[in-house]
Amino acid sequence: MDANGNEIKTVGASRFGFKSEVAVHALRSLYLRPHYTVTNNETKGAREQDDDAYHSKAVFYPDTRSISYTTTARFPPVRLLLPSERKRILVTGGAGFVGSHLVDRLMLLGHDVTVLDNFFTGSKTTISHWIGHPNFELVRHDVVEPYMTECDQIYHLACPASPPHYQYNPVKTVKTSFMGTLNMLGLAKRTKARFLISSTSEVYGDPEVHPQPEDYWGHVNPIGPRACYDEGKRVAETLTYAYRNQDGVDVRVARIFNTYGPRMNPADGRVVSNFIVQALRGEDITVYGDGQQTRSFQYIHDLVDGLILLMNSDETRPVNIGTGEEFTILEFAKLVQELVEKVQREDGIKPVKKSEIIHKDMPVDDPQKRRPDTTRAKEALEWQPRWPVRAGVEEMIRYYAAKIAEGSI
Numbered sequence: 001m002d003a004n005g006n007e008i009k010t011v012g013a014s015r016f017g018f019k020s021e022v023a024v025h026a027l028r029s030l031y032l033r034p035h036y037t038v039t040n041n042e043t044k045g046a047r048e049q050d051d052d053a054y055h056s057k058a059v060f061y062p063d064t065r066s067i068s069y070t071t072t073a074r075f076p077p078v079r080l081l082l083p084s085e086r087k088r089i090l091v092t093g094g095a096g097f098v099g100s101h102l103v104d105r106l107m108l109l110g111h112d113v114t115v116l117d118n119f120f121t122g123s124k125t126t127i128s129h130w131i132g133h134p135n136f137e138l139v140r141h142d143v144v145e146p147y148m149t150e151c152d153q154i155y156h157l158a159c160p161a162s163p164p165h166y167q168y169n170p171v172k173t174v175k176t177s178f179m180g181t182l183n184m185l186g187l188a189k190r191t192k193a194r195f196l197i198s199s200t201s202e203v204y205g206d207p208e209v210h211p212q213p214e215d216y217w218g219h220v221n222p223i224g225p226r227a228c229y230d231e232g233k234r235v236a237e238t239l240t241y242a243y244r245n246q247d248g249v250d251v252r253v254a255r256i257f258n259t260y261g262p263r264m265n266p267a268d269g270r271v272v273s274n275f276i277v278q279a280l281r282g283e284d285i286t287v288y289g290d291g292q293q294t295r296s297f298q299y300i301h302d303l304v305d306g307l308i309l310l311m312n313s314d315e316t317r318p319v320n321i322g323t324g325e326e327f328t329i330l331e332f333a334k335l336v337q338e339l340v341e342k343v344q345r346e347d348g349i350k351p352v353k354k355s356e357i358i359h360k361d362m363p364v365d366d367p368q369k370r371r372p373d374t375t376r377a378k379e380a381l382e383w384q385p386r387w388p389v390r391a392g393v394e395e396m397i398r399y400y401a402a403k404i405a406e407g408s409i
């Protein structure tokens, strides 16, 4: 349901000469389903049976804890485009959380999609339903090495994004941001492809301006533990505009604010996945510090809408993509508790035990507040987020609950 209580049936838009509308049920069928189960077809509706045909049927044998993978019987139906309409699209980091949802959308729309991923934080399971499709190619490749292919558009998303992951190997994070972006800009220059980079709200650091507009220059500690990511993305933006000014590369810059949704790795370490998994397992919910720091959380489908609109628009300045629904982390912990209880009640899931909220040390340089000023996205892209936090978090709870029930997390 959107903020007005209307059911959200489609996502995407038809603007800037690029049609990106797809049915939400088609997307859900790709992530809100058990990964492996032996099901009884008689109890299912026609839609469910049909959707099932598009998945590989992995069968789990509980007695030996073994799993037998099959290939898909049929691929999900994709739009049939004329060759003149079909774009060759490269998605770096396409097996990651954001990348896999973008890939689903671009595939359903009928484009030719190549995914580059080194699987450091991404996983093949997020896009396994496309492997073998004639419009799809998966390449294990690390963007710090050059890569050559012909393409029309490049979505450059490759980079670890969760604080524990990007701080795990800070040198590699800086290298990925700098050399990965350099290589992909070089590719865009040679092929004349349009280039979009996923930048981040972290370029604003611990902001002194609230909410943050795109012309705010930021407040970043250049030598702190987050610098590998913050400064990495800042230099990636610098490179992007240097290639534009020096070589005429056609660039787009998306500054993405905190985003959540199905397929976030449960061990990702970011707040939404941590809190939901902790509440579902009846474990303590770990609020860092006093929990008065704020974040504004956007659902993955809104972000993908924004990325596709930006790529196909004429807007070459950086654009914030995020929501204005701002929560303190403590408020958010309570909301997750409430929604987990609601889903457990509605879906007949027996709670393990009620989670307690506990406090842990605040990470160094953790930004105190964050909310985007999205005036530019509204004016230039006619984009506005549509998914209220409650609706998105509920869907994500159902996703993790299904994973826990099947024993895969």
Ligand SMILES: O=C(O)[C@H]1O[C@H](OP(=O)(O)OP(=O)(O)OC[C@H]2O[C@@H](n3ccc(=O)[nH]c3=O)[C@H](O)[C@@H]2O)[C@H](O)[C@@H](O)[C@@H]1O
Pocket: 161, 162, 163, 200, 201, 202, 256, 257, 258, 259, 269, 270, 271, 272, 274, 275, 286, 287, 288, 289, 293, 295, 329, 362, 363, 366, 367
């Ligand atoms: O999405 C963004 O705009 C950027 O910021 C995020 O960083 P952060 O906002 O710190 O994301 P989380 O790790 O999810 O933390 C959010 C807040 O929750 C707190 N937190 C996190 C995890 C937890 O278990 N408990 C907890 O209280 C953190 O201290 C922080 O204040 C990520 O670094 C990036 O994915 C992204 O580029």
